[in-house]
Amino acid sequence: MGVDLGSKTIGLALSDISLTVATPLETIRRTKFTADAAKLIELAARHEVGGLILGLALNMDGSEGPAVQSARAFARNLEKLTPLPIAFWDERLSTAAVTRTLIEADASRARRAEVVDKMAAAYILQGALERLRSV
DSSP states (O other): OEEEEOSSEEEEEEEOTTSOOEEEEEEEEOOOHHHHHHHHHHHHHHTTOOOEEEEEOOOTTSOOOHHHHHHHHHHHHHHTTOOSOEEEEEOTTHHHHHHHHHHHTTOOHHHHHHHHHHHHHHHHHHHHHHHHHHO
16 A cells, blocks of 8 residues: 555555556545554555555655654654554655546646646655666
């Protein structure tokens, strides 16, 4: 499961069973960690997920800022609640790339806001899947 952690939402994506194609799943509106984690874990169980790929919003120079620290803290807390393995993936520009694609597809601003987070999660997951295939 690909996870795009934002300050207001969490975008989620799934891969197919052959770990080839990532597909947007849904967007969770963030409230408190406990509720967010419970929803994520429930969806992971329902979809028989084997692991989580969390996006890390590294700075353009590769350094880690507040968003990365927040993602790492989320992962540390989540590890206590689930046996699923958690890995990180550099998500620099994932939301920008997805937004650009949606604009090119002439998606309305409202439609872009509705789908951008789960599509960014799919973008993150797709990158990780492609990396796995190249190893």
